[in-house]
Amino acid sequence: MKHLNSLNAAAFAAALLAAPTLWAATAPTALGLAPTTSVAADDDEDEKEDEWHLVAGGDVYTGTGAVLRGASILIKNGLIHEIGYDLFVPEGAGETDVSGYRVYPGLIALGATSRVTTGRFAAEDPTWAIDPLSDPDEWMTSFEDEDLDLPTVDQDGFKSRYIDSYDPFSPYMTLALANGITACEQSGAAFKLRRDGIEGVVMNEDTSTNFNMRGGSARQRTRDGFAGAAKYLRDMATWERRGKPKDDEPSTRGVDTNSLRVLRNELDATFFADDRLTLLAIARLAQDYGFRPIVQGCREGWIVADELGRAGALVVLDPRERSWNDPESLYESGSSIENAAILHRSGCQIAVRTPSASIDTSGIAGRDLLSLSLQAGYAIRGGLDEEVALAAITLVPARVLGIDHRVGSIEVGKDADLLVTRGDILHYETLVDLAFVMGKIAYDKNKELYYAHLQPHQIAADLEADAAAESEDGSEADDADGDTDGDADESGDDD
Amino acid sequence: MIGHRHDDDPHRPTRTTFDEPPIMKRFTFAAATVSTLFAASALAGTNRPGDAMRALQPTLSSEPLPIQRAANEAVAPAGMVGGPGLALMSAKILTCELDGPGYVNNGVLLVKDGLVEAVGRRSEIEIPGDYEIVDVGDRWLMPGMIDLHAHVGGTFDINDMVYQANPGVRASTAVIPANPQLRRSIAAGVTTVLFIPGSGTNVGGQGVLMKTGPKTYEEAVVRNPGSLKIAQWGNPERWAIGVGKSHHGYIIRGTLARGRSYWRSWKNFESSGGPEPYVDPQWEVFRYLFDGDAQVSVHTQVHQVVMSTIDIIKREMGLDVFIDHGTFDGWKAGGEAYANGVNAIVGPRNVSMPERGLIGWTGDNPERVQGCAAGYWEMGHRMVGFNTDSPVIPQEELPLQAAIAVRHGFPDDGLQTVRGLTIVPATTIGMGDRLGSLEVGKDADVVVITGHPADPRSAVDAVYVNGERMYDASERRLW
Numbered sequence: 001m002k003h004l005n006s007l008n009a010a011a012f013a014a015a016l017l018a019a020p021t022l023w024a025a026t027a028p029t030a031l032g033l034a035p036t037t038s039v040a041a042d043d044d045e046d047e048k049e050d051e052w053h054l055v056a057g058g059d060v061y062t063g064t065g066a067v068l069r070g071a072s073i074l075i076k077n078g079l080i081h082e083i084g085y086d087l088f089v090p091e092g093a094g095e096t097d098v099s100g101y102r103v104y105p106g107l108i109a110l111g112a113t114s115r116v117t118t119g120r121f122a123a124e125d126p127t128w129a130i131d132p133l134s135d136p137d138e139w140m141t142s143f144e145d146e147d148l149d150l151p152t153v154d155q156d157g158f159k160s161r162y163i164d165s166y167d168p169f170s171p172y173m174t175l176a177l178a179n180g181i182t183a184c185e186q187s188g189a190a191f192k193l194r195r196d197g198i199e200g201v202v203m204n205e206d207t208s209t210n211f212n213m214r215g216g217s218a219r220q221r222t223r224d225g226f227a228g229a230a231k232y233l234r235d236m237a238t239w240e241r242r243g244k245p246k247d248d249e250p251s252t253r254g255v256d257t258n259s260l261r262v263l264r265n266e267l268d269a270t271f272f273a274d275d276r277l278t279l280l281a282i283a284r285l286a287q288d289y290g291f292r293p294i295v296q297g298c299r300e301g302w303i304v305a306d307e308l309g310r311a312g313a314l315v316v317l318d319p320r321e322r323s324w325n326d327p328e329s330l331y332e333s334g335s336s337i338e339n340a341a342i343l344h345r346s347g348c349q350i351a352v353r354t355p356s357a358s359i360d361t362s363g364i365a366g367r368d369l370l371s372l373s374l375q376a377g378y379a380i381r382g383g384l385d386e387e388v389a390l391a392a393i394t395l396v397p398a399r400v401l402g403i404d405h406r407v408g409s410i411e412v413g414k415d416a417d418l419l420v421t422r423g424d425i426l427h428y429e430t431l432v433d434l435a436f437v438m439g440k441i442a443y444d445k446n447k448e449l450y451y452a453h454l455q456p457h458q459i460a461a462d463l464e465a466d467a468a469a470e471s472e473d474g475s476e477a478d479d480a481d482g483d484t485d486g487d488a489d490e491s492g493d494d495d
Numbered sequence: 496m497i498g499h500r501h502d503d504d505p506h507r508p509t510r511t512t513f514d515e516p517p518i519m520k521r522f523t524f525a526a527a528t529v530s531t532l533f534a535a536s537a538l539a540g541t542n543r544p545g546d547a548m549r550a551l552q553p554t555l556s557s558e559p560l561p562i563q564r565a566a567n568e569a570v571a572p573a574g575m576v577g578g579p580g581l582a583l584m585s586a587k588i589l590t591c592e593l594d595g596p597g598y599v600n601n602g603v604l605l606v607k608d609g610l611v612e613a614v615g616r617r618s619e620i621e622i623p624g625d626y627e628i629v630d631v632g633d634r635w636l637m638p639g640m641i642d643l644h645a646h647v648g649g650t651f652d653i654n655d656m657v658y659q660a661n662p663g664v665r666a667s668t669a670v671i672p673a674n675p676q677l678r679r680s681i682a683a684g685v686t687t688v689l690f691i692p693g694s695g696t697n698v699g700g701q702g703v704l705m706k707t708g709p710k711t712y713e714e715a716v717v718r719n720p721g722s723l724k725i726a727q728w729g730n731p732e733r734w735a736i737g738v739g740k741s742h743h744g745y746i747i748r749g750t751l752a753r754g755r756s757y758w759r760s761w762k763n764f765e766s767s768g769g770p771e772p773y774v775d776p777q778w779e780v781f782r783y784l785f786d787g788d789a790q791v792s793v794h795t796q797v798h799q800v801v802m803s804t805i806d807i808i809k810r811e812m813g814l815d816v817f818i819d820h821g822t823f824d825g826w827k828a829g830g831e832a833y834a835n836g837v838n839a840i841v842g843p844r845n846v847s848m849p850e851r852g853l854i855g856w857t858g859d860n861p862e863r864v865q866g867c868a869a870g871y872w873e874m875g876h877r878m879v880g881f882n883t884d885s886p887v888i889p890q891e892e893l894p895l896q897a898a899i900a901v902r903h904g905f906p907d908d909g910l911q912t913v914r915g916l917t918i919v920p921a922t923t924i925g926m927g928d929r930l931g932s933l934e935v936g937k938d939a940d941v942v943v944i945t946g947h948p949a950d951p952r953s954a955v956d957a958v959y960v961n962g963e964r965m966y967d968a969s970e971r972r973l974w
Contacts, residue, residue, distance in 0.1 A: 171852035322889060324675045337974050361853045363822055363844030363867075366892065366899045374898065377951030382972070386952075428898035428950060449849060450864045454904050 051077050052090050053439050055418060057099030061425075063394045063409035065387055070099065075416040078438035083412060096420075096441070101433065104390070104425045105409050106182025106417035108397035109369050110316055110351060111296075113358040116176050116184055116369065117191050117201075118165040163202055168195045172359045177435045177443035178450050179370040180425065182417040183398075183407055190401040192417070195442050207402035208268035208294060209258045213281050225256035226289045229263050262291050268402065274299035276333065283307035294400055299323060302342040303332045309346030314400055316351045317343075319378040320367075340392070341383030350388065351396040352376050373425050386426060415439075422456060429456065573627035574606040574939060574962035580626040581606040581962065583941065589637035589910065589948075590614055591917045591932040597910040604636055606939040609961035614933050631943050634956060637913060638933050639686025639940030640948070641920040642893050643722075643792060643840045644819045644882035646693065647676035648705055654693025655700075659734050660750040662723060663777035664700030666690050672715040676890055677707040681966045682973035683891035684942035684955045687717065687921075687930055694726035694794040694820070696734050697746045701780050702792060704924060706940070708958070708965035720780055721924065722792040725808070727800035729822075744803050751812045754781030784814055790924055791816040796844075797859065801828035805835050817923045820884055823847050824859035826870025838878040838923040841868045842896040843888040845881075846903050866903025868915070873904075879911070880919035891974045897949040912949045 053075040060068040060083065074082040074089060089095075109116070167173070173193050176184065183192050183203065190204040211225075212218040235250035242248075252260075261267035271282045274297040283304065286293040292312040295301065299321050301308055308315065317339055325334035336342070340350045354375045360368040376389040384392070398408030406415050419425065420434035431451050435443035446452050571578030588602035603620040605612040613620055622628065646653060649669040655661065670690065680688065691702030704721030706714075725747060728740045738746075757778035764772055783789040793804045795818045805828070808816040816837055818825065822844035832839055847865040848856075871879045881896035883889070888896070897905075897912035905911065921931020929938055939962040946953035955974065958966040966973070 320889075320892075322679065322891075336972070338972055361848045362856050363846050363848065364888070365846045365903070366895045367888070371899075374895075374951050380952040381954045381974075426952070428902050431902070449851065449862060453863050454902075 050090075051439070052081075052093030053416075054087070054089050054093050054095040055103060055416075055420075055436070056095055056097050058101045058103040058420065060103045060410055061105075061390070062411065063105040063390060064411065073103065073410065073416070073418065075436075075439035078416055078440070080410065080412050080414050080416050083410065096434070098420050098434070101420050101422055102425070103410065104180075104419040104421065105394045106407065106419055106435065106437070107180040107372050107393045107425075108401070108408060109176070109181045109184040109357075109372055110353045110397050110400060111357045112184040112186050112369055114165070114186050115358050116172050116181075117170065117186065117193070118167055163198065166191070166198050166201055168198055168201075174443060174448060175359055175370060175450060177437070178432055178445065178448065180373055180419050180432045180435065181369065182419070182435060182437050182442070183401075183403070184369075185397075185401055190403050192407075192415075192437060193442065194437055196440060203403045203406060204401055206267075208270045208400075209262075210270050210272065211258070213271055213273060213278050213285065219278075219281050222259075223285060225259040226263070226285065228255050229259035230289055232260065233263060263289060265291075268292075268294055268400075270294040270296060272296045276300040276303045276331065280304045280307055283311040283313065286311035286313065298339070298343070299335050300333060301348070302336045302339045305342045305346035305348070308343060309348050312347065312349075313343075314349045314351065314396065315340075315343050316353055316397075316400060318353055318355055319375065319382055320355055337378065337382040339382065340379035340389075344384055344388055349396045349399065350379065350384065350392045351400050352379055352389070352392040373430070374428055376426055377428070380426070389426060572963070574609070574959065574964075576608045576962070578608075578962075580612065580623060581939075582622045582626045582628045583636055583943075584617065584628065584630040585636045585943075586633040587635045588614060588933060589635060589913050590934065591638050591910065591914055592934055593914070593918050593922060593927070593932070597914065602636075604933060604939075604941065606941070606959070606962045609939055609963070611933055611935055611937050611939050613935060631956070634943050634945055635947075636933065637684070637942050637944060637948060638917045638931055638937075639942055639958065639960065640684050640893055640916040641687040641689075641880075641924075641931060642680075642685055642882050642885065642890065643689040643817070643880065643920045643924055644794075644842070645680075645688035645690055645885045645890060646887075647674070647680070647885045647890050648688055648690025648703065649674065653691075653700070654695045656695040656734055659696050659731070659738070659746050660698035661692075661696060661700050661777075662698050662750060662754065662780050663775075664692060665703070665720070666692050666700060666724075667703040667716070667719045670703060670705065670712055670715070672705075672712050673708065673710045676886065679974055680707040680885075680890040680893075681958050681960070682955060682968070683893065684944060684948060684958055685890060685893050686940040686942070686958065686960050688885075688890070689721050689792065689924060691722065691724040691792060691819075694724070694730035697726055697731045697743050698750050699724040699726055704926070706960055708960035708963070717926065717930070718789070720783055720789050722790045723780055723784055724792055724794070724819075726794035727796065727804060729794065729796035729800070729820075740799060740803070743800075744807060747803075748807050748811070751781075751808065751814070754778050755785060755812065758782050758785040785812075787815055788925075789815075792819040792840075793817070794820045795825055796820065796822045798824050798827035801825045801832060805831055805837055809835050809837055815925065820882060821871070822867055823856075824861065824865075824870070826865075826867055826874055826876075829871040829874030829876040832871075833874070833876040833878065838880065838919065839868075839871045839876055840880040840882045840920060840923060841871065841900070842882045843884045845896055845899045864903060866900055866905055868900035869904030872906060872911075878919055878923065879905070880915040880923060881912075882920075894948045894953075895951060898951065901949060907949070913947075916948060 055073040057070050057072060060071045060073065068083065071083060071085055072087055073080060074087050173195060177193055181193065183190060188206060189202055192201050192203055194201050211222045213222055232250055232252065232255045239248060239250055258267060262269045269291060271293055273279050273282055273295060279298060279301055282293055282295060287310055292314060294314045296316045298315045298317045301315060319337060319340050321335040323335045344350050352375050354367065354369055354372055356368040358368055359370060365371065366374065372393050376393050379392060380386055380389045395404060395408035398404035407417050416436055416439035418436040419432050421430050421432055423430040431445060431454060433445045434441055573579045574581030583604040585602055588599045588604055589597060590599055591597050599614065599616055601617050602615060603617050603622065604614045605620065649671040653666050653669050655664060685707060687706050689702050689704050692699030701720035702722045702724050703719045704717040706717060709715040727743060731743055732738055757775065758781045760772040761782055784791060791808055791814050793808065793816055795801050795804050801818060804816060804818065808814050818832060818837060818839045821839045821841040824847055829839060845867050847859050847861050847867060849862050850860045868879050881893060883893050883896060894916060897916055901907050901912055918931035921927050930940065939959055941959040942955055943957040944953050944955050956968045957964060
């Protein structure tokens with residue numbers, strides 16, 4: 001199962017920290033990718049020159065726990081080829097000097113609206129495409145016609161719909177990149193935010209299917225589906241043990257396909273649930289049938305965290321969720337700011353999503369996709385470790401989407417989707433200076449419309465002072481970016 | 496009771512806990528009854544007199560109000576009225592005075608009888624022997640935060656669009672003290688809110704300034720009326736057939752002019768006698784406003800209406816007015832506002848977005864992601880605060896408004912953000928002598944927090960209101 005892959009990858013990274021020389025050699029095998037350690041491996045693509053790029057000298061926050069100070073990342077054809085010090089850099093390689101800066105893996109936004117990749121007039125639902133003013137009759141009937149063959153997430157139609165409407169020139173995409181998002185999920189598909197083309201932007205589709213556990217009858221149906229699928233698998237095993245007698249093969253008739261695929265580790269099971277009882281039912285179902293559920297919402301997860309932890313749930317939550325506890329209930333209820341921390345302590349993996357899944361242009365900042373990094377801060381407020389909070393917007397969302405073999409951390413063999421910042425990405429003052437997608441600069445703060453005017457005050461002051469000093473004594477000033485990360489927290493603790 | 500007016504100093508800090516509500520001193524009984532009944536019925540959306548009477552109970556009670564609970568106990572907890580003193584020791588105290596460094600490192604805060612008794616470095620402050628000492632370690636102390644644009648003080652029936660100007664309507668009739676949203680506010684360190692009517696009409700009514708922690712109206716209310724809520728362009732155009740900026744200006748000017756006449760007739764009566772003017776609950780609030788005892792809070796979004804706010808309400812009427820709900824490109828008139836003493840409380844639409852390729856909202860096209868607070872600062876405005884417009888933005892996200900401001904260019908090299916959450920709104924609402932900073936003699940509204948309040952990662956661990964520990968995260972963390 002892919003989650004286990006990524007766990008291995010994380011374990012590898014930890015091991016690699018102790019033995020950096022193994023770095024390039026081992027990680028790709030864990031990821032199931034062709035090793036990219038030698039130039040010779042690309043013989044069949046002789047006519048195409050390899051593209052090399054070096055992101056040099058930054059403090060690399062790998063997203064797996066390791067921090068490599070002043071390390072360099074060598075990128076080959078958009079993938080991370082090597083991480084470390086004193087790397088051999090082929091001739092003709094491009095270089096971006098990021099010394100004094102931090103390098104983070106790109107952030108991954110879950111449940112984004114289509115505005116991010118399709119721009120202003122995105123058609124999220126085919127009925128939206130019907131203009132009520134020009135086509136009032138059709139617009140009215142579009143609500144009544146139950147036989148209308150609308151493509152849904154579970155059917156095939158939507159795939160082409162999204163790739164066809166992908167707009168690499170969308171300013172929303174620039175804004176998303178400017179706030180660190182290099183990949184996002186839209187309606188069950190994982191998109192990479194590329195501004196130089198649409199090749200390979202759909203990273204994954206249909207890796208998950210929704211099951212309903214809300215309410216008694218839905219719970220029973222879902223449980224019956226899994227029971228039938230499990231019985232089928234048992235019968236198959238027995239049949240195979242008996243030497244596969246010809247006339248006795250178990251029938252798939254009446255077996256729920258999705259449940260079967262989940263039990264065969266071909267598909268993830270997603271549940272949208274918030275209340276304690278539904279979450280408990282999900283946890284028990286998952287433990288009974290031995291799969292790891294993805295739980296979206298999970299507002300009251302902190303109450304049944306032990307059970308969810310035992311089920312190894314991947315939880316997608318909004319730490320700012322607010323609902324009051326029920327004063328008439330004998331049990332705990334409602335939201336808790338500590339939800340993420342408690343669930344993580346119990347063994348769940350935490351992915352954080354924002355209260356609004358869109359990009360807000362009406363001026364309300366702080367609740368939309370663009371504040372994903374701040375949103376992780378609220379999980380920290382509730383007690384989550386900073387490291388885990390970073391994973392909650394990088395590696396864990398990648399696992400939820402089944403793309404953790406490609407993105408979500410800085411590891412050899414993965415896509416070179418990197419963020420360059422002056423300070424802690426989880427600090428509210430930190431803006432993204434550079435965003436690399438597939439090894440190419442997709443966003444440069446100083447060259448784009450949106451945030452170029454915003455420079456950290458301390459750095460602006462330092463630069464001015466340096467310039468003044470330089471003009472006075474003619475000597476070259478030190479790099480001003482060295483230790484000023486704009487972190488207001490630190491500035492106050494001097495006494 | 497008629498004639499009991501203005502015999503006391505209006506600037507005397509009102510101690511509502513131990514006194515009659517100030518409203519009783521200023522309004523005649525008849526005026527209070529009529530106007531509040533009217534307001535209560537209108538706000539509650541009901542004609543049943545019982546409902547209105549229930550809403551009025553705090554105001555109409557002529558019996559001595561219940562004194563603070565703790566004072567009835569044998570020994571009140573430290574810091575509260577009647578109890579021993581409380582000494583809070585902290586690695587950093589954000590004192591937030593308007594002028595000065597605004598912080599003390601390794602400090603002690605002495606609290607006695609619900610007020611700040613002393614604050615300073617540990618070496619400078621002598622802690623009396625009978626004081627209870629609470630060492631919060633490396634957590635910080637700061638004054639309780641103040642939100643001057645909140646709608647969560649009670650029920651939400653505070654946007655009655657009956658007339659285009661409803662100065663007699665009072666939000667105080669809808670107050671539910673210590674309601675769940677206010678519990679969440681105090682858990683975020685917000686101890687005072689200006690609970691105001693909505694912005695569906697040009698004059699929405701009277702807001703009430705109240706504390707978020709106390710469980711009774713009498714304890715919670717700081718001042719009523721807290722402000723007269725006026726709304727400029729950005730919402731009231733949806734009234735009736737739809738009206739625009741010039742009509743808004745006409746209505747606001749007309750209402751204020753009539754209010755001024757009403758105030759003058761009473762002034763003349765008080766100074767030179769003659770026949771007593773009639774009492775009109777619709778206009779009573781203007782006697783506070785033109786006496787300078789309450790402010791006008793103006794829902795002011797774009798620069799045109801910031802200008803007309805300055806022009807009509809400040810220059811023409813001479814009222815104490817501030818920009819509330821400052822958004823979009825209102826900052827363009829920031830220099831003019833500051834020069835005229837009009838403070839800017841900004842949020843929750845705290846940035847202005849370029850329109851190129853995006854959805855245009857206001858016609859303001861800054862060609863960059865422009866922070867509103869940063870804009871005011873760049874125009875030279877130095878009294879910039881923050882508000883949420885809760886529940887549009889949850890009340891507990893007031894500090895986030897400061898974080899967003901800094902993220903978009905607002906400076907924080909002199910604790911501007913912390914001041915914008917505390918002393919700036921306190922001064923703006925005329926309570927700078929009682930709220931908003933940890934200075935001697937002020938209310939002991941103290942927040943114990945793990946770091947800079949603007950940072951979402953900083954958690955509020957405890958909150959004191961009037962020296963009483965009203966929130967303790969170790970019992971259950973609410974936010």
